[in-house]
Amino acid sequence: RIDGDRLWDSIHETAVFGGTPDGGVKRLTLSQEDRKVREWFKSQCEQLGCRVSIDEVGNMFALRPGLDDNLAPIAIGSHLDTQPTGGKFDGILGVLAGLEIIRVLHDADYHTRHPLILVNWTNEEGARFAPAMLGSGVHAGVFDRSFADSRIDAEGVTFAQAIEAIGYRGPTPLGQTRFAAMFELHIEQGPVLEREAIEIGVVTGVQAMRWYDLVIVGREAHAGSTPMDMRQDALADAAQIILAAQDVARRHGGLATTGQITIAAPSRNVIPGHVTLSLDLRHERDGELDAMEREIASIIEDRCQSARATLAPIWKSPAVRFDASCLEAIKKGASAAGASTRNIVSGAGHDSVYVSRIAPTAMIFIPCLEGLSHNPAESASKKHCTLGAQTLLNAVLFHDQI
Amino acid sequence: RIDGDRLWDSIHETAVFGGTPDGGVKRLTLSQEDRKVREWFKSQCEQLGCRVSIDEVGNMFALRPGLDDNLAPIAIGSHLDTQPTGGKFDGILGVLAGLEIIRVLHDADYHTRHPLILVNWTNEEGARFAPAMLGSGVHAGVFDRSFADSRIDAEGVTFAQAIEAIGYRGPTPLGQTRFAAMFELHIEQGPVLEREAIEIGVVTGVQAMRWYDLVIVGREAHAGSTPMDMRQDALADAAQIILAAQDVARRHGGLATTGQITIAAPSRNVIPGHVTLSLDLRHERDGELDAMEREIASIIEDRCQSARATLAPIWKSPAVRFDASCLEAIKKGASAAGASTRNIVSGAGHDSVYVSRIAPTAMIFIPCLEGLSHNPAESASKKHCTLGAQTLLNAVLFHDQI
Ligand SMILES: NC(=O)NCCC(=O)O
Ligand SMILES: NC(=O)NCCC(=O)O
Numbered sequence: 008r009i010d011g012d013r014l015w016d017s018i019h020e021t022a023v024f025g026g027t028p029d030g031g032v033k034r035l036t037l038s039q040e041d042r043k044v045r046e047w048f049k050s051q052c053e054q055l056g057c058r059v060s061i062d063e064v065g066n067m068f069a070l071r072p073g074l075d076d077n078l079a080p081i082a083i084g085s086h087l088d089t090q091p092t093g094g095k096f097d098g099i100l101g102v103l104a105g106l107e108i109i110r111v112l113h114d115a116d117y118h119t120r121h122p123l124i125l126v127n128w129t130n131e132e133g134a135r136f137a138p139a140m141l142g143s144g145v146h147a148g149v150f151d152r153s154f155a156d157s158r159i160d161a162e163g164v165t166f167a168q169a170i171e172a173i174g175y176r177g178p179t180p181l182g183q184t185r186f187a188a189m190f191e192l193h194i195e196q197g198p199v200l201e202r203e204a205i206e207i208g209v210v211t212g213v214q215a216m217r218w219y220d221l222v223i224v225g226r227e228a229h230a231g232s233t234p235m236d237m238r239q240d241a242l243a244d245a246a247q248i249i250l251a252a253q254d255v256a257r258r259h260g261g262l263a264t265t266g267q268i269t270i271a272a273p274s275r276n277v278i279p280g281h282v283t284l285s286l287d288l289r290h291e292r293d294g295e296l297d298a299m300e301r302e303i304a305s306i307i308e309d310r311c312q313s314a315r316a317t318l319a320p321i322w323k324s325p326a327v328r329f330d331a332s333c334l335e336a337i338k339k340g341a342s343a344a345g346a347s348t349r350n351i352v353s354g355a356g357h358d359s360v361y362v363s364r365i366a367p368t369a370m371i372f373i374p375c376l377e378g379l380s381h382n383p384a385e386s387a388s389k390k391h392c393t394l395g396a397q398t399l400l401n402a403v404l405f406h407d408q409i
Numbered sequence: 410r411i412d413g414d415r416l417w418d419s420i421h422e423t424a425v426f427g428g429t430p431d432g433g434v435k436r437l438t439l440s441q442e443d444r445k446v447r448e449w450f451k452s453q454c455e456q457l458g459c460r461v462s463i464d465e466v467g468n469m470f471a472l473r474p475g476l477d478d479n480l481a482p483i484a485i486g487s488h489l490d491t492q493p494t495g496g497k498f499d500g501i502l503g504v505l506a507g508l509e510i511i512r513v514l515h516d517a518d519y520h521t522r523h524p525l526i527l528v529n530w531t532n533e534e535g536a537r538f539a540p541a542m543l544g545s546g547v548h549a550g551v552f553d554r555s556f557a558d559s560r561i562d563a564e565g566v567t568f569a570q571a572i573e574a575i576g577y578r579g580p581t582p583l584g585q586t587r588f589a590a591m592f593e594l595h596i597e598q599g600p601v602l603e604r605e606a607i608e609i610g611v612v613t614g615v616q617a618m619r620w621y622d623l624v625i626v627g628r629e630a631h632a633g634s635t636p637m638d639m640r641q642d643a644l645a646d647a648a649q650i651i652l653a654a655q656d657v658a659r660r661h662g663g664l665a666t667t668g669q670i671t672i673a674a675p676s677r678n679v680i681p682g683h684v685t686l687s688l689d690l691r692h693e694r695d696g697e698l699d700a701m702e703r704e705i706a707s708i709i710e711d712r713c714q715s716a717r718a719t720l721a722p723i724w725k726s727p728a729v730r731f732d733a734s735c736l737e738a739i740k741k742g743a744s745a746a747g748a749s750t751r752n753i754v755s756g757a758g759h760d761s762v763y764v765s766r767i768a769p770t771a772m773i774f775i776p777c778l779e780g781l782s783h784n785p786a787e788s789a790s791k792k793h794c795t796l797g798a799q800t801l802l803n804a805v806l807f808h809d810q811i
Contacts, residue, residue: 091674092629092682134676161675197634216633218677227494229782230666230689231618232599232756235659237780242667243655246648253645257637264632265644267675272493273563274536275620275668275687276757277783280494285677287632354634355678378639380631381679 009400011393014107018392021047021087021103022095031383032095036088036130037065037169044087045175048127051106055113057125060184061177064155065129065170066142068184071109073122081119081403082189082366083108084126084358086142090134094385096375096392101192102127104396111400119407121187128358129175135160136169138218138322143358146182147365186366188333188406191359192399193370194387198378199351206394207341208351208372212329213360215293217300218322219286221248221307224315227272227280242270242279244311251306252286259299261290262354286318291352293326327360333369333406340401341371346394355380371398411802413795416509420794423449423489423505424497433785434497438490438532439467439571446489447577450529453508457515459527462586463579466557467531467572468544470586473511475524483521483805484591484768485510486528486760488544492536496787498777498794503594504529506798513802521809523589530760537562537571540620540724545760548584549767588768590735590808593761594801595772596789600780601753608796609743610753610774614731615762617698620724621688623650623709626717629674629682644672644681646713653708654688661701663692664756688720693754695728729762735771735808742803743773748796757782773800 024044025034034040045067049059052069059069070080085101105125112119128146133139136158144150156167170176193210195201200208225241249265256263264287271281288303290296307316341348351372359368373395376386426446427436436442447469451461454471461471472482487503507527514521530548535541538560546552558569572578595612597603602610627643651667658665666689673683690705692698709718743750753774761770775797778788 090629090676090679092676092679132676133678137677139678195634196631198636198639214633226781227492227784228780229598229757230668231616231664231691231758232597232782233664233780234600235655235664237600240666242670243652246651249648250645250652253637262633262635262637264642264678264680266632266672266677266679266681268644268670268672270668270670273669274492274494274534274783275539275689276535276541276666277492277494277668278666279668280784287677289633355631356633378630378635379628380634381676382629382682 009107009111009393009396011389013110014103014392014396015389017103017106018095018099021099025089027383029383032089032093033091034089034093035091035135036132037173037175039173041088042173045127048087052125055109057109060179061175062179063152063176063181064142064145065175065177066146067127069125071123073119075120076122078121079185079187080122080124081406082124082126082186083399083403084128084189085191085193086128086131086358088130088132090132090381092382094380094383096194096385096387097196097380098131100194100392104192104399107396108400108403121407124184131358136166139356140358140361143361147361148182149361149364152181186362188367189359189362190333190399190402191357191370192395193357193372194375194380195372195378196355196375196380200372200374201378203349205349206346206391207348207398209334209337209348210329210353210370210372211334211350213327213353213356214289214291215296215326216287216289216324216356217296217320220319220321221284221286222317223282223311225280228278230276230278233278238278240278241282244316245282245284247310248307251310252303255299255302256288259290259295261288261295261299263288289354291326324356324360327363329363329369330367332409333367336402336405337369337371337398339405340398343401344394344397346398371395411509411513411795411798413791415512416505416794416798417791419505419508420497420501423501427491429785431785434491434495435493436491436495437493437537438534439575439577441575443490444575444577447529450489454527457511459511462581463577464581465554465578465583466544466547467577467579468548469529471527473525475521477522478524480523481587481589482524482526483808484526484528484588485801485805486530486591487593487595488530488533488760490532490534492534492783494784496782496785498596498787498789499598499782500533502596502789502794506594506801509798510802510805523809526586533760538568541758542760542763545763549763550584551763551766554583588764590769591761591764592735592801592804593759593772594797595759595774596777596782597774597780598757598777598782602774602776603780605751607751608748608793609750609800611736611739611750612731612755612772612774613736613752615729615755615758616691616693617695617728618689618691618726618758619698619702619722622721622723623686623688624719625684625713627682630680632678632680635680640680642680643684646718647684647686649712650709653712654705657701657704658690661692661697663690663697663701665690691756693728726758726762729765731765731771732769734811735769738804738807739771739773739800741807742800745803746796746799748800773797
């Protein structure tokens with residue numbers, strides 16, 4: 008049985024590493040705050056008799072031996088990094104529910120057939136270093152180490168510099184640890200479960216997502232003496248494109264978001280001549296996302312009559328369907344926990360997306376307040392956290408019997 | 410007679426202070442580059458026998474005695490600071506043409522009745538510290554010293570700290586120096602003179618201008634799991650407002666520009682929850698500007714259905730009409746120089762705007778390439794610079810006879 012209070016306390020214990028005055032958590036990947044939560048995590052796992060190894064991109068693996076060490080371990084994992092405007096649950100719940108499970112098994116002196124491995128993946132958020140799910144992507148062989156090392160944050164610091172700076176470049180070779188399966192518990196980050204008062208979402212897959220950088224080059228000119236019809240205003244073009252991309256997304260039933268925008272040499276009385284912005288496009292179907300991308304590319308060509316725009320794709324994660332046997336284990340696990348369920352597709356990306364390429368994988372969602380995430384007010388109830396962790400434990404134990 | 414080559418050489422000599430690889434000048438007010446050009450300016454004036462005094466906000470006054478020292482001096486002035494994407498001529502031409510005039514008079518051993526005073530005004534651009542025309546505004550009593558000192562740049566440095574850092578807090582009390590008149594030569598920064606092939610613009614006034622800060626507060630949320638219709642996207646609201654303000658300006662025959670925009674905690678996969686942007690509105694008539702402001706304020710209220718927006722006025726400079734006798738002197742001066750002229754209203758603000766409140770004032774424009782300014786490619790011909798300086802000299806000498 009999951010100890011809901013203990014799990015809840017651990018969540019709040021880690022929330023001090025990067026805790027913000029508004030109750031949120033700002034723990035950018037490979038920051039000093041991330042180092043602190045990693046050290047806390049390592050010591051907790053070691054106290055439970057686990058061996059913690061760290062790979063070359065900082066992914067942390069805590070191994071609890073099984074009865075049969077010829078079997079590949081079953082993984083439980085998520086991430087401890089957050090957004091700049093992060094909350095206490097996104098990623099963290101999945102790691103700490105795994106910790107709670109190891110505590111329960113440890114207290115009960117219960118030994119699974121498979122070894123268990125609890126993972127903290129590096130840079131899931133993609134907030135400091137694009138793209139998201141970088142550590143799990145490297146583990147799965149989607150990216151290589153030199154690609155990860157070359158990622159650059161807004162201050163010009165590389166991933167390689169940041170990981171050396173906090174001492175988390177580990178000796179474990181990449182992708183060495185094979186998994187029999189992986190299970191990840193996460194808050195939904197969307198409104199569906201709460202709206203329908205369902206306790207557990209059985210996550211059948213993850214929608215497709217693509218990231219782009221858009222650079223618009225117009226012409227700097229005087230705000231007071233340049234007639235409106237003689238301007239090459241890169242920001243006005245950017246504004247049109249941002250809104251048009253959102254219209255395209257609405258028409259296709261997808262999503263479009265711009266979360267970053269920068270004028271190269273901003274000044275109140277200068278018409279912007281160089282603007283950079285991000286574009287995040289998502290859809291449940293890859294084909295629809297192709298169509299959205301095509302429409303937006305042609306809108307950019309049409310609208311930027313005066314300025315020159317370059318749309319550079321920087322990341323592409325196709326739609327994913329999770330493993331049937333893992334989903335079966337989750338359904339049985341939720342039912343044994345007495346939880347109501349429904350199938351759901353994840354709008355957010357998760358480490359399970361990449362792990363699913365190399366091992367049977369599935370995810371469990373619990374509802375979160377108003378579907379809110381990437382926000383300091385992100386919240387989930389103790390009851391749902393407990394139910395989610397119990398479902399996770401049950402699913403792992405069912406899968407262990409296969 | 411103006412020595413056009415000497416003037417041209419001086420312009421290029423100062424362009425090294427803050428010169429950029431693309432041929433522009435980045436010499437933000439009170440920066441180290443500004444200190445260097447100030448020192449150069451001081452030494453040039455002193456070599457011509459002028460006494461240079463510096464007031465409490467760093468305005469520099471180079472005095473050349475007249476035949477009758479009971480007469481108030483005639484001022485010639487502009488500014489040596491530039492935009493981040495500045496050129497070689499904006500402001501600089503007006504100061505260096507004044508220097509050339511003093512050189513000519515010095516070489517000819519010619520003595521005017523009035524003393525002459527050549528002024529380099531602090532922070533005309535308003536790029537580092539808002540508002541624009543700050544030094545001349547303090548001199549004219551429009552702003553007080555503590556207001557100037559409290560201005561803050563994007564890095565959080567105050568005007569007071571910046572002026573102390575370069576050692577340009579002078580002992581001359583503010584507004585002490587009274588002027589019999591002021592004449593300012595400037596590039597047009599707009600397309601009119603070039604299009605009509607006119608050599609000299611007789612600047613009858615300056616349009617009204619207002620600056621605002623707009624803060625939009627939405628709600629940070631996940632880019633992948635928040636449905637389009639549940640978003641409080643502060644950047645989408647900003648994009649709509651930027652475009653709508655420009656539409657309002659077009660309809661009224663005015664101008665609207667956003668030159669700065671910042672997301673508080675930018676991340677690619679976070680819907681922006683807090684956006685700050687600047688708004689610069691201009692019109693030749695104050696009443697029309699009132700109407701533009703009202704329309705834009707009501708658009709902001711209408712469009713920001715989900716987010717909360719606050720429009721804060723931070724600067725207001727009413728439309729200005731220059732002095733008839735000064736304009737007369739300029740017309741006669743241009744005609745004596747053999748230049749074609751037309752009347753023109755300035756779209757850009759200038760130090761003459763504030764000086765006109767305390768002394769008879771007028772301005773002279775010359776054409777600039779493609780009307781371009783606040784851009785490294787800003788350019789004016791040696792011929793036009795020479796004609797402008799000759800007109801300025803003639804106007805000063807005519808006015809000296811009144
Ligand atoms: N779960 C989560 O917030 N992941 C971040 C990656 C993304 O979906 O943008
Ligand atoms: N002349 C000039 O560029 N002045 C800056 C003030 C403004 O018009 O915005």
